[in-house]
Amino acid sequence: PASDPALVERARAAKDTLGERVFVLGHHYQRDEVIQFADVTGDSFKLARDAAGRPEAEYIVFCGVHFMAESADILTGPHQKVVLPDLSAGCSMADMAVLSQVEDAWDALAEAGVQDAVVPVTYMNSSADIKAFCGRNGGIVCTSSNAEMALEWAFDQKAHLDGGGKVLFFPDQHLGRNTAVLKMGLTLDDCVVWDPQKPNGGLTTQQLADATMILWKGHCSVHGRFTPEVVDKLRATVPGIQILVHPECTHEVVLKADLVGSTEFIIKTIEAAPAGSSWAIGTELNLVKRLANDHPDKNIVFLEKNVCYCSTMNRIDLPHLVWALESLVKGMVVNQIDVDDETERHALVALQRMLDLPG
Ligand code: CIZ
């Protein structure tokens, strides 16, 4: 449905009034009604970088979810204010790794006598205090575009140890497993899953000693729902269809796909695809619909009908954006995301390690 013309007009007017003072970032999974007002679009990594490249903008309005706005706040200057148009736009995956749980796991690794060999690696989709934990404990942040390089970096930190190092990877077990097994040459047997709901993660000391990848039991409530069966069905019914999925999908789905990669990779792949080619895409629905609209010469379908939008991404709608922008016009900064200095300092260490990765 087209967005309400009166709201479109109000958003435009507020943006015009604010001019260069405001910079609006739009994540690929956002609604079209919001994306039309984004100065730039991107995945969480690109948006954080874009925000850092706009020191003249007094206000960064982040159309995405909470952890992304936190990362933007960490990577921008103290004079810049980051606004999240709806504070309830969280990420269920990020919420699956709570700092106290991660600290408990860390202590358990010490008790098992393996902590010295472990490097913590957190996916960008985590809260600022989890990133700060990684900064304080020799760890690094990664995204779905650079997870392989981040794991290589992590194992390099412990290359001097007999038997090498281990990685504690959170919150997304699927990205961790897919990267370890499909990119790093590890086997499924090298991976164990740490369940924060169970004592000692549900693992024995021997299992912790033997594992190379300790995967946090977290997942994305959207990407985790695609199934391998639907891939088989599509291949049987649409000749020549290619399956393109995000690495947050389960290992079984990724194994059956033709191509796997970050949202930026998915977009580039579709842009480069020949006219007439057929694609089933396993990522958030707003992005898949936009790709289908923008490429009418290609046959683009959503991988699985039963999977729906990311409900928290969708909380940012045009009324919330208008409210945030009009408040700024009146000099009121609503829904500011302000990470405390101590957390910011340590989180920046882990983020900087990622930004310093080659490539
Ligand atoms: O699933 C997400 O939220 C993704 C892919 C985020 C991002 O942009 O890295």
Ligand code: SF4
């Ligand atoms: Fe979180 Fe998944 Fe939504 Fe991304 S798509 S914000 S990982 S719940």
